Amino acid sequence: MTEIALPQHHEHEHPRGITRWLFTTNHKDIGTLYLLFAVSMLFIGGSFAMVVRAELFQPGLQFVNPHFFNQMTTMHALVMIFGAVMPAFVGLANWMIPMMIGAPDMALPRLNNWSFWLLPFAFTLLLSTLFMPGGAPAGGWTMYPPLVLQTGMAFPFLIFAVHLMGISSVMGAINVITTVFNMRAPGMSYTKLPLFVWTWVITAFLLIAAMPVLAGAVTMLLTDKYFGTSFFNAAGGGDPVMFQHVFWFFGHPEVYIMILPAFGIVSQIVPTFARKPLFGYTSMIYAVASIAFLSFIVWAHHMFTVGMPLAGELFFMYSTVLIAVPTGVKVFNWIATMWRGSMTFETPMLWALCFIILFSIGGFSGLMLGLAPADFQYQDTYFVVAHFHYVLVTGAVFAIIAGVYFWLPKWTGRMYDERLGKLHFWLSAISVNLLFFPQHFLGLAGMPRRIPDYAVQYAEWNMLSSIGAFIFGASQLIFVYVVIRAMSGHGEQATDQVWEGAHGLEWTLSSPPPYHSFNEPPKVP
């Protein structure tokens, strides 16, 4: 068959049916798979959160015992971080990076197929622990020993699942870097790369540096549990605090892995709807790069209370608050982009603007947390829960949703329903604040995090927070409906440029774009 020998660059050649999805090496198919996987994990992890919020609706234990409650908080975090936010960003990278840099596909398509298909296996392992005797891991997503070593049968499944997720992320990162370094269209110099591409390249380096550290840490846990080592066991000469250092050396870059691509998305959207070029392109790149660098030297601010020497606490305090500088630069640049623009407020822009405001609020609480003497009061309270949900939900997740609305017409060739998009936005924006803002007060007033029941003075805010959670959760069903409608070919036909102010190679392709983005290298404007 001569056809097989032909280069695979013909649109009509791709397989159909289930094998198309199983064996696909196409960046768009894989992007779609990642995004669908992420949204299903969003709902699974979300339903765990609903169990938590239902139990916390009132003081007293109503629905679940403390053991199951701890399983829910642990699984919620693991599923949201590794199953929803990270895969969603990888999905967006797969779809958009080749189209933005003028490449036909990702550089390592077979690897791409693998990095995706590891995830369903990893999460099958992880979620199956819910049905085991003893239940799922319940020691927190941070997996601190010695507590995590008390996990029953679920323990090896947890470790193996984390390994698989890590391998998947590192392979994805390698793919992004090779693609951007090698596959750019002629004339697409580094200073012309769209910001989304830039932020993803920097994120990919963070992933490659951070994930192996996590793998090392959990492997040491494994040998402590089953092979008699004492890495983290004080009785055997080990050090439980060492685990925290190693974990957060991964964990802090990890939280930036979950926000840098969001910066990129917002930097694409705001100029489009302000009809004005991004303000401070170069300083944006420097800001992202310095945030990435700083993220490796601030890890111990997650563990101010373990009892470090004064010099250590001072160092981690200074380096932590320093992150506020590049973060500020980014926010100022976005606002300068809007300044004297000609703005319109379609759904993606609404999400992006809301991101800027609410992410900044998360940054403010981050600054407060960075001041060690105050953090001794905040640490491990609901104030921290409020902080990281402002940066992760109204930050990372809002940016992802903004990106999906922004690019959906390009992907499907159909305009989504603008009315429903706005409804989805307003319901989410209001309920998410009802959900997380009161948690600042709870934490300040003394409510610890990760507790299944609380003293009665915390009842009012908890009830409000739970109500916010239920509305926020339900609102996301609108999102699913809107996306399914566009995917199934309903809605107005989208133009190639889609948005009046859109610029860049991806908008020169048809909507939906051809199966292989650029068979001929495009001319870079």
Add this chain to the structure above:
Amino acid sequence: MGTKLPGKTRQSAAALLCALAAGTASAGYALNLTEGVTSISREAYRLHMLALWVCVVIAIVVFGAMAWSIYHHRKSRGAVAASFHDNTRVEIVWTILPFLVLVGLAIPATTALIAMHDTSNADLTIKITGQQWSWRYDYLKEDIGFVSNLDEKSAAAAKLGSGVDPRSVEHYLLNVDKPLVVPVGKKVRFLLNASDVIHSWWLPDLGFKKDAIPGFVNEIWARIEKPGIYRGQCTELCGVGHGFMPIVLIAMNEPDYQAWLTAQREAVAKAKAGVDRVWTKEELLAKGEEVYAKTCAACHLPGGEGIPGAFKALKGSTIVKGPVADHIDRVMNGKPGTAMPSFAAQLDDADIAAVITHERNAWGNNMGDLVQPAQIKAARK
């Protein structure tokens, strides 16, 4: 340094924040950090308020600029987009200004941090041990020590489906059977460690929390200014009992404190006498049931049925229905690598004897045997 904000400004800030969240400001709501009763808690509070106000001001400026451009630079109002896309001078200014603000925050934070680390010249030292799930307090030099558990009313109300309204329990989840007692005005040094997993000891009114870590000793200090009852909780996830590990500290004037010390010493002597005599079956069973409810039921559940896969059932268990020596060993030394801790340090001989007797006779185990405190004493050797 510190902000000299008048109380009224502070209150209106709190009210403003409250209104932002819910539109209703009510005095009963839990809202802000406590000012506390030590120099440290006060410094933490001032730093917190300073940082909060800095953030509020920045937020007003930034979001104000954003609101302005959203309103005025809209396409629907006929705004035409300008084409500028950088301005080095502005970018340098808004890099340097925030940096200066940070320096302004870092200075008071540094002085506070230095003060917190000074544990020298303490008047008395108390060792705190976190254990699943209670706190043990040992007064070094005074030869007294005791375990502080969640109070029984809270414990009973907190059970799933207890039918008790938490609002009817005074200080629900924030009350203990035996509070920590310290004198006011004295520099108290606390040494923290843990016997099983990591816990964290937090009294907001004292201005800090610090982790209690197995194999480590952490130090903190406090000089409490006002007599009173101060409440807090464990703040490091430490297993199923994490939410049920309150901390209660009573600060007393010196004479009251001395009287309390004397009473404690007498109680210790009395407990010693109790351990040395032979107990009746009824005494052992009654005491055993009490100890079980307080110490064991969190995991093994009130009916001894356990949680399959996580916590062993005691009803019909091979250890409970096996040789007494093994049963004693398991309770005293725990089972390493599982959630079953060692109770040798947590419970006294009578408690251990009683709870073992209870387990061997409850829930249809019907072993019919008794364990006396003397057997436990012998096993300790």
